[in-house]
Amino acid sequence: MRIVCAGRGFASVLFLLLGIIAATACGGDSGDEITTRLITAVPADATPTLAPGETPTPLVPPELVLSAVQVYQAGAVLVSVTGDVKAGTATFLGRTFTLAKGSQSMFAFVAVDTEDSPGPHPLRVDITMPNGSKGTLEDTITVLKTDWTVDSLEFDSQTSELLDPKTNADELALLKAIYSGVTPAKLWDGPWLMPVNGVVTARYGEQRSINGSAPSGHHSGTDLGAMEGTPVTATNSGRVVLAKQLKVRGNMVIIDHGGGLFSGYCHLSEIDVTEGQMVHGGDVIALSGNTGLSTGAHLHWEIASQGVWLDALRFTDGTNGF
Template sequence: MILRILALATAALFAAPSVQSSDPVSQDSIVITPAALQNGSPFLLTVALHNKASLVTGTWQDHPIVFFPNADHRTWSSLAGVDIETIPGHYPLAIEIDPTQSTHRTLHQELDITEAPYEKVPLTVPDKFVEPDAAALKIIAADKIVKDKAFAHSSPKPAWTSNFLPPLRVAPMSDSFGSQRIFNGKLASVHRGLDYHAKTGTPVSAINSGRVVLAKPLYFEGGCVVIDHGLGLMSVYMHLSKIEVKVDTKVHRGQLIAWSGASGRATGPHLHLGVRWQGSYLDPAKLFQIQLPELR
């Protein structure tokens, strides 16, 4: 209940800016939503142009950014993110407008990244998930190949249809993004997702439209599904008891893709949701609060 109240209270802070794309602007401009960024933050980039453009690209922390246009080609948008391990500081954003034409121009902006407050969370799991034996290490190595293949390619166009939605209709979060996971007394990793309280057999839905690029059990992740939403953005669903989709199938926002469980390295029944952008893990809860432009 508290989390829901906080989410409603802060939703306005993440509302997308109102850009009047039908009216010419006096000069090119960049709007970042939300305006305040922390390590782990996803954000919406909106570029309002004085003149129409045929191509808009960008570079952020060595990540290539591809923008998609509004109907009049004066307003362009893209999703990007700040990796959870980014050190707080100022980082340059460069946006290229019509890079291959005589009208080429470059926009520059410094983005201020602050540190998010992350907690330390002690957990207890079977020892085989903390110190895997030789047989388990072979499985883990094979899983890495499967995951690397799934993450290697993303659609060059956005596949999402509107705002991103939580994967469960009613389920409180049990562990937040960015917490330090201490398994059996040993610091093992940073939590790169959200955990939801969900008894085994709870229906899990796709947080947005896209294409399934992985759907199988893995050692640590248990039953796992990965959906490519385009432009390097992917969602990852872990510890599933049953998977209802296959690789290369297209899914729609809100479609049933699996059932929650306790498979893999899990302390009990729950759903782990991860959001990955070009190899960087982002806070799913903040993604849900961003108002995205409707794709045409």
């Protein structure tokens, strides 16, 4: 059986409670065919009690849909399960992502980290049906290598205190705690938008040589050139969960887009939203600036899924398949 795919990488599996499963998928840009199969299916522990004359409502078989079957390091695959599913998790490269309730499916942005190994890796999705049945769907996602650039930076003595590893570690711990939360609902809606129109001055993942040191680390966001006072807009809809001054990132806003997906906006000169506020994609949330550890006015833009920092540009350039 062959299913015709629309658009980029797409995978599909048909799940039947008691049957042997046949499944097919399209192979995205590569044109390769990928076989998807069910590896376990546990029937309900009891047949639902029906009133006299009542007929059972058939379950809609779950179907696994991937936005792409090839993804770059620091990219993400939007993993969706349609049909009658009430809960689930997706496991990839040793990380487990909680599925959240979408408009027509359950979903998670399955993240690929900066240092994850290129090549094919198994994806496992464990699901629970409304009647308590459990099942597992699997597929394969191929990680593509990203060549990280290196930038040399000079900081003067006034800013050197901000290079204290503990200062940075404390801030990263705060962000990691926020980014690891999962709101079990879809707050984002539609395409992911650039927060300003400025040119990219430093890509996500870029390695840095500071004051002549050996290149290390990976830049945790995308730097976009923006004059001080440039309006900064929300990359998508969601709830503001942080709006305050930090030491390294300066004035920062974080938006929770639901399903464990967050965006962050840093070095702001002015914050125009408050924590708890709902915003729409494209709404002005702040003005760009040069606060915190910054050598000139710009916007540092972050995206993270369930605790993994990602390349925000891959949410707007189509390489994640959405």
